[in-house]
Amino acid sequence: MTRLEVRAPAGLGEIREGDDLARLIGDLVAPLEAGDILVVTSKIVSKAEGRMREAADREAAITEETVRVVATREHPGGTTRIVENRLGIVAAAAGVDASNTPDGTILLLPLDPDASARALAAALRIRFGVDVGVVISDTLGRPWRIGQTDAAIGAAGLHVTDDLRGGVDAQGRPLTVTQAAVADEIAAAADLVKGKTSGCPVAVVSGLGRLVGPLDLPGARSLVRTGPSDMFARGSREAYEDGYADGLAGSRGRRAPDT
Amino acid sequence: MTRLEVRAPAGLGEIREGDDLARLIGDLVAPLEAGDILVVTSKIVSKAEGRMREAADREAAITEETVRVVATREHPGGTTRIVENRLGIVAAAAGVDASNTPDGTILLLPLDPDASARALAAALRIRFGVDVGVVISDTLGRPWRIGQTDAAIGAAGLHVTDDLRGGVDAQGRPLTVTQAAVADEIAAAADLVKGKTSGCPVAVVSGLGRLVGPLDLPGARSLVRTGPSDMFARGSREAYEDGYADGLAGSRGRRAPDT
Numbered sequence: 365m366t367r368l369e370v371r372a373p374a375g376l377g378e379i380r381e382g383d384d385l386a387r388l389i390g391d392l393v394a395p396l397e398a399g400d401i402l403v404v405t406s407k408i409v410s411k412a413e414g415r416m417r418e419a420a421d422r423e424a425a426i427t428e429e430t431v432r433v434v435a436t437r438e439h440p441g442g443t444t445r446i447v448e449n450r451l452g453i454v455a456a457a458a459g460v461d462a463s464n465t466p467d468g469t470i471l472l473l474p475l476d477p478d479a480s481a482r483a484l485a486a487a488l489r490i491r492f493g494v495d496v497g498v499v500i501s502d503t504l505g506r507p508w509r510i511g512q513t514d515a516a517i518g519a520a521g522l523h524v525t526d527d528l529r530g531g532v533d534a535q536g537r538p539l540t541v542t543q544a545a546v547a548d549e550i551a552a553a554a555d556l557v558k559g560k561t562s563g564c565p566v567a568v569v570s571g572l573g574r575l576v577g578p579l580d581l582p583g584a585r586s587l588v589r590t591g592p593s594d595m596f597a598r599g600s601r602e603a604y605e606d607g608y609a610d611g612l613a614g615s616r617g618r619r620a621p622d623t
Numbered sequence: 624m625t626r627l628e629v630r631a632p633a634g635l636g637e638i639r640e641g642d643d644l645a646r647l648i649g650d651l652v653a654p655l656e657a658g659d660i661l662v663v664t665s666k667i668v669s670k671a672e673g674r675m676r677e678a679a680d681r682e683a684a685i686t687e688e689t690v691r692v693v694a695t696r697e698h699p700g701g702t703t704r705i706v707e708n709r710l711g712i713v714a715a716a717a718g719v720d721a722s723n724t725p726d727g728t729i730l731l732l733p734l735d736p737d738a739s740a741r742a743l744a745a746a747l748r749i750r751f752g753v754d755v756g757v758v759i760s761d762t763l764g765r766p767w768r769i770g771q772t773d774a775a776i777g778a779a780g781l782h783v784t785d786d787l788r789g790g791v792d793a794q795g796r797p798l799t800v801t802q803a804a805v806a807d808e809i810a811a812a813a814d815l816v817k818g819k820t821s822g823c824p825v826a827v828v829s830g831l832g833r834l835v836g837p838l839d840l841p842g843a844r845s846l847v848r849t850g851p852s853d854m855f856a857r858g859s860r861e862a863y864e865d866g867y868a869d870g871l872a873g874s875r876g877r878r879a880p881d882t
Contacts, residue, residue: 366816366823368629435854446854454767463801503801507766507855508713510846511784511804513811515768525770526818542722542762545770546815552772553812556805556831557625559785564625572815587769595694595705595858596766603862604869611870 386487399573403554435599452588477518478583497522501551514555516547645746658832662813688717694858711847736777737842756781760810773814775806
């Protein structure tokens with residue numbers, strides 16, 4: 365029997381710029397046990413790090429956070445922009461957030477969520493004297509499926525994938541391509557108890573100590589797949605229109621579709 | 624404090640065609656409590672339903688399960704085919720599975736995973752006299768991110784999304800687009816304890832009774848997003864090449880990129 369528990373304690377209160385998140389979260393979840401993994405909603409990390417901006421600057425903020433536009437779509441409420449942001453994450457509106465923020469404000473994602481996770485994990489390891497992991501989560505849509513799931517945008521002190529590529533299945537045959545994105549699955553599990561409106565932006569996952577390791581393990585940035593192996597680097601419509609324009613111009617040197 | 628527990632009991636044994644899955648799983652997890660959600664790996668549902676085929680027929684089986692090719696990519700080990708299968712799920716190899724199957728065999732997905740989930744949930748509700756939900760899970764890759772996560776391909780007796788579109792955030796503003804795909808998050812949480820190689824294809828999730836409801840709630844099929852709202856209906860390369868060909872032909876009536 366393997367077993368996993370996720371708990372989301374209430375009572376953190378509103379986070380403000382400059383707050384000592386490690387101390388506040390430590391007080392909330394104390395004590396942590398060896399092998400616990402803390403999941404923290406990116407929103408409160410952003411607030412503590414002063415990433416709040418005026419809502420009037422929302423479109424400019426999205427543009428500033430954008431590295432590359434993947435797809436856009438007009439709809440009655442406005443334009444959806446799916447973009448790759450400076451963290452390599454492909455997300456609607458670059459991850460710029462206008463929910464659960466004070467009126468008239470928006471929130472940018474943390475500047476370096478892996479670094480934020482490392483700082484939190486380091487402080488909590490010192491305080492509780494045990495090895496724990498930290499995941500910083502955000503809510504992401506996904507192609508081909510309705511709705512959103514939480515995923516890891518920052519991580520420290522745990523293996524973000526459970527890499528079975530070198531392993532074998534129960535019949536002894538190599539598991540050539542299986543690589544479970546466990547940091548994303550941990551963020552998803554935590555979302556089930558944190559919820560979106562419950563005022564519980566922190567969850568503690570117990571029972572996954574096998575995934576906890578050194579603080580310098582690769583962070584959530586290593587979960588990002590862009591570049592040549594990305595088969596969906598452009599929306600269908602955008603890629604089609606690029607191709608159409610190139611075809612119409614009778615261009616001989618085709619533009620690569622992935623760029 | 625909200626709390627969630629996931630446990631994966633060992634000892635189910637090898638499943639064979641014709642096995643009474645509801646009875647075997649019921650024996651394994653007994654007793655279930657009201658509000659428990661059972662997560663069952665699709666592989667054992669397929670085995671019980673006789674969906675095993677000869678490995679020699681793998682490519683033909685993928686073609687048979689395919690409704691529409693989304694993208695293909697050649698690589699040293701062969702060709703990756705990302706397709707929409709007859710369940711509306713976009714997956715590599717249409718979800719046809721060659722791991723953890725007897726040598727020389729492959730497994731197709733269950734014929735109707737929502738119906739399989741309903742039958743299981745109905746039998747378990749009668750046996751234990753309480754309302755429980757059932758999720759049938761499969762392992763899916765995703766664009767833009769490394770690795771795979773488990774998702775719900777069948778579901779019964781639970782709300783597959785936690786729809787906050789009508790709700791408000793902690794500041795009282797409407798949460799216009801938030802719709803948590805909780806069935807997928809439940810499948811992901813269960814994968815963390817079931818694992819891929821541990822021989823624990825079943826998990827019980829406790830603490831989410833708020834999501835459990837009538838057996839005729841929409842199943843996992845309702846999580847599928849294809850059609851006009853799918854901005855990634857074709858791989859970038861395929862869409863570009865379609866556009867290029869149309870542009871080169873100087874066609875005036877552009878082919879829609881989504882079809």
